[in-house]
Amino acid sequence: MDSMTPGDAQLDTTIEIVTPENIAFRYQVAGPFRRLPAFLLDVALQTLIWWAGGGLLAMLFGAVGLAGLGFGFWLILWFVLSWFYGGLFETYCNGQTPGKRMMRIRVIASDGQPINGLQAVLRNLLRAIDGQPLFTYQLGLFSAMMNDRFQRLGDLASGTMVVVDERERFRGILQIDEPEVLRLARQIPATFQAAPSLARTLAAYAERRLGLPVPRRIEIARHLADPLARRFGLPADTSPDHLLCAAYQRTFVADDPARWQSSGVPLTPSAALVAEPAARAAGHSPFVSQPPAAG
Amino acid sequence: MQLDRARIAIRSRTKADVIDLALKVIRVFAGPLLAWLAAGAAPMFFLNRWLLAGFQVYDFVWEIPFSYMFLTAVLVFLEMPLVTALITLFLGQAVFLHKPNARSIARDFLRALPQLIVYQVLLRPVSIFHPFLNEVILLERNPLRNKRGTTTWSRSRELHRGESSDLVVQGFLHFCLGLVLFGTTWFSLAALRTLLLGDWDLLTGAALDQPMYTTYYHLLLWSIVGYTAVLRFLSYLNLRIRREGWDVELQVRAERARLARQVV
Numbered sequence: 001m002d003s004m005t006p007g008d009a010q011l012d013t014t015i016e017i018v019t020p021e022n023i024a025f026r027y028q029v030a031g032p033f034r035r036l037p038a039f040l041l042d043v044a045l046q047t048l049i050w051w052a053g054g055g056l057l058a059m060l061f062g063a064v065g066l067a068g069l070g071f072g073f074w075l076i077l078w079f080v081l082s083w084f085y086g087g088l089f090e091t092y093c094n095g096q097t098p099g100k101r102m103m104r105i106r107v108i109a110s111d112g113q114p115i116n117g118l119q120a121v122l123r124n125l126l127r128a129i130d131g132q133p134l135f136t137y138q139l140g141l142f143s144a145m146m147n148d149r150f151q152r153l154g155d156l157a158s159g160t161m162v163v164v165d166e167r168e169r170f171r172g173i174l175q176i177d178e179p180e181v182l183r184l185a186r187q188i189p190a191t192f193q194a195a196p197s198l199a200r201t202l203a204a205y206a207e208r209r210l211g212l213p214v215p216r217r218i219e220i221a222r223h224l225a226d227p228l229a230r231r232f233g234l235p236a237d238t239s240p241d242h243l244l245c246a247a248y249q250r251t252f253v254a255d256d257p258a259r260w261q262s263s264g265v266p267l268t269p270s271a272a273l274v275a276e277p278a279a280r281a282a283g284h285s286p287f288v289s290q291p292p293a294a295g
Numbered sequence: 296m297q298l299d300r301a302r303i304a305i306r307s308r309t310k311a312d313v314i315d316l317a318l319k320v321i322r323v324f325a326g327p328l329l330a331w332l333a334a335g336a337a338p339m340f341f342l343n344r345w346l347l348a349g350f351q352v353y354d355f356v357w358e359i360p361f362s363y364m365f366l367t368a369v370l371v372f373l374e375m376p377l378v379t380a381l382i383t384l385f386l387g388q389a390v391f392l393h394k395p396n397a398r399s400i401a402r403d404f405l406r407a408l409p410q411l412i413v414y415q416v417l418l419r420p421v422s423i424f425h426p427f428l429n430e431v432i433l434l435e436r437n438p439l440r441n442k443r444g445t446t447t448w449s450r451s452r453e454l455h456r457g458e459s460s461d462l463v464v465q466g467f468l469h470f471c472l473g474l475v476l477f478g479t480t481w482f483s484l485a486a487l488r489t490l491l492l493g494d495w496d497l498l499t500g501a502a503l504d505q506p507m508y509t510t511y512y513h514l515l516l517w518s519i520v521g522y523t524a525v526l527r528f529l530s531y532l533n534l535r536i537r538r539e540g541w542d543v544e545l546q547v548r549a550e551r552a553r554l555a556r557q558v559v
Contacts (some may be wrong), residue, residue: 010300010301010303010304011303011304011319011323012303012304012311012314012316012318013308013319013321014304014305014314028312028519030315031311031312031314031315031316031318031319032318033311033314033315033318034309034311034312034314034315037311044426063466064367092484133483133486133487134482134483134486135521136479136482136483137479138479138483144318145318145319145321145322146322148319150315150318163500197550198550198553200546201543201546201547201549201550204542204543204546205543205546205547208540208543209540210540211371211540212345212540216539216540217540218548219544221547223544223548223550223551224547224550224551224554227551227554227555228554230553242464262366271331275475286390286391286545286548287387287430287434287435288434288435288436
């Protein structure tokens, strides 16, 4: 059976854009289903404005006996709302309609720049095509499915895409002050220096361990703790959870944190995946949480 | 097998993100997914048509056979776990392998078949409350009975424990999504047939002739079942990542393999 090769693109909803200045930005693109609640909110708001505007126009024009003219303005209001609501908001509110703002998504240009008025209006006008056949949005859904940026036809024509407007929090180095961990950290040989892939793994474990029940922590940590304990000359009954925390402590705290900051290794990576040469993992199903082999 | 370099990025996701990712997975694996869906659904398609051959009773106002549609949907719902088992096995391999092996998928299916029959056919009313039971049976390979260790049911109970409210919301969300997809696609299909055949009397049901129900309706239901199978698989991965730190476990196991290689 062939393993995954580093050349195979990973399936994810994130994309990377490299600016002409050679700066890479990572965006999470919003697919059709992430955009759906924002769209429904906007439709609800448009309807509300239309009806409220209708009431206001009826009062104003009805009072002076020009109800017919008021009805005409009401139809104009409907025309403006249905064709230019999205375009106007996205132009003047940095790619966001009220619905998109509430759902924390934003329209940006395909090169990562903010969108301009022409792009905003064009993508919203072309919604009429995306809605085909008969407002079922099958065409838009099919178009979004066929490209990595989930762009509907309006997005493709105007060179835009919708991204999730959430910033990742950088949590820095974790403070582990459990006495057993600190004691173990002192027992780790001074010559220990974690390779980048091991450092990433230790950081990922340290970040997630508190959200896991203790037996599960031990089950996960044992895979790595057993060979590390042998390497460090520690007793076999050393707590696997504490040992990995101690290794983390030695790597990121006792060691020079600045070295890791500058090396690009995320100290608490939420989605860091390692692209190292293939490793054959004992032929077990990766879905099975089996205990590590002894020895 | 490179555990920390999966084809699908292993990270915790929101429900909306999972639903969107399913679209991408379907696009990338469209051919094999369609083939495995066809392999599972084709026998059921003919079985259902045969079972319901005498039920095409039309509603007298709309000329729509609601009873036929309802019974077809019930049958599809009951057959869903068996039909989607092959898709689940394929995706399980596709996450980690460049070329999933058809022979090993068929072998795994046959190995899991007794448990699928027990839990997803005989005990279906009970297992309905364990939405990821299929994944547990097919991918985690626990025994049906084990006096001391983990069994399929105990493992499934452990996985679903404390998640009932979240899974109810998720199940409702997936049901609504399936309904919307079905509604829009069905309406598009009906409209397309109406336009192509030049019959504009869409609302009276005059254009909705028999093949719409006896063939297209079945095919559409099975297509949506295929989509929900992908969605269910990704939701299962997400549950394991969130509850059990499966992403970290894969990373730790990959690192262990690297250390072992260094020693050798």
